[in-house]
Amino acid sequence: VRFLKEDGTLLEEKTVKHGEKVETVTAPEKAGYTAEWVDADGNVADLDKAVTANAEYKVRYPAKTDIAYKVEYYFENVEGAYELDEAETKNLTGTTGATVTAPEVTKEHYALNTEAEGYLASGEVKGDGSLVLKVYYKRDRVTVTFMANGETLDTQEVIYGGKATATDKSVPAKDQTDEEEYAFKYWSTSENGAPFNWNLPVEENVTLYAVYEKGTRKYNVTADFDNALYFYTTPDAGDIFELNDLAYGATVNFMV
Numbered sequence: 608v609r610f611l612k613e614d615g616t617l618l619e620e621k622t623v624k625h626g627e628k629v630e631t632v633t634a635p636e637k638a639g640y641t642a643e644w645v646d647a648d649g650n651v652a653d654l655d656k657a658v659t660a661n662a663e664y665k666v667r668y669p670a671k672t673d674i675a676y677k678v679e680y681y682f683e684n685v686e687g688a689y690e691l692d693e694a695e696t697k698n699l700t701g702t703t704g705a706t707v708t709a710p711e712v713t714k715e716h717y718a719l720n721t722e723a724e725g726y727l728a729s730g731e732v733k734g735d736g737s738l739v740l741k742v743y744y745k746r747d748r749v750t751v752t753f754m755a756n757g758e759t760l761d762t763q764e765v766i767y768g769g770k771a772t773a774t775d776k777s778v779p780a781k782d783q784t785d786e787e788e789y790a791f792k793y794w795s796t797s798e799n800g801a802p803f804n805w806n807l808p809v810e811e812n813v814t815l816y817a818v819y820e821k822g823t824r825k826y827n828v829t830a831d832f833d834n835a836l837y838f839y840t841t842p843d844a845g846d847i848f849e850l851n852d853l854a855y856g857a858t859v860n861f862m863v
Contacts, residue, residue: 610664611666627657628658672701676701681741681743682714683720727739752814
């Protein structure tokens with residue numbers, strides 16, 4: 608009685624007396640498959656029957672149908688990094704060699720991100736149970752629009768639930784004259800509202816308006832005399848004056 612490997616080469620040969628049973632040969636293991644001996648016609652061999660003639664059996668490997676594989680789900684946090692949600696992890700089983708696809712999940716304010724590094728939504732079930740599918744979900748984005756003096760100054764994309772930051776673009780002054788100006792003070796959700804709280808999570812599109820504060824125009828004075836300039840004073844009190852922050856039309860007495 609000859610026992611053959613899957614490729615047809617000899618594994619082991621046994622000599623048996625007519626009418627006796629042959630001792631079964633242990634077939635080589637193959638991860639994810641069940642070994643069975645088949646006869647020349649491909650039927651499963653009955654090795655408990657008495658041997659009455661020369662015989663040849665070949666090992667065949669039907670795939671197991673209960674091989675474990677795992678599906679992991681990663682969700683983007685407000686910092687833009689992906690975190691594993693262990694509560695969503697699925698431990699499934701499939702047939703060795705079969706292609707399986709990860710079930711999609713639905714989570715508010717998230718969308719499937721097929722371009723994330725490590726994304727693997729389908730794969731072949733491995734006989735050793737090592738297949739791990741990884742699915743990534745990106746958070747929604749919201750837009751923060753910065754309006755200054757009636758015009759759009761800047762826009763900013765923010766991860767849903769994250770925090771906005773003030774635009775780094777210079778905010779223009781408003782309605783300037785020689786005497787007065789409206790200088791930028793802070794950002795608000797309304798044109799004359801309270802300051803915007805930058806610590807609040809942003810969960811919808813937001814328009815922020817530049818709020819201006821009316822102020823007196825200030826000027827710097829520089830002097831170039833033949834003699835050194837020691838200080839200068841107000842006209843009446845005689846106090847030493849700072850060299851800057853002068854109001855429009857102010858009179859200054861220079862003392863040399």
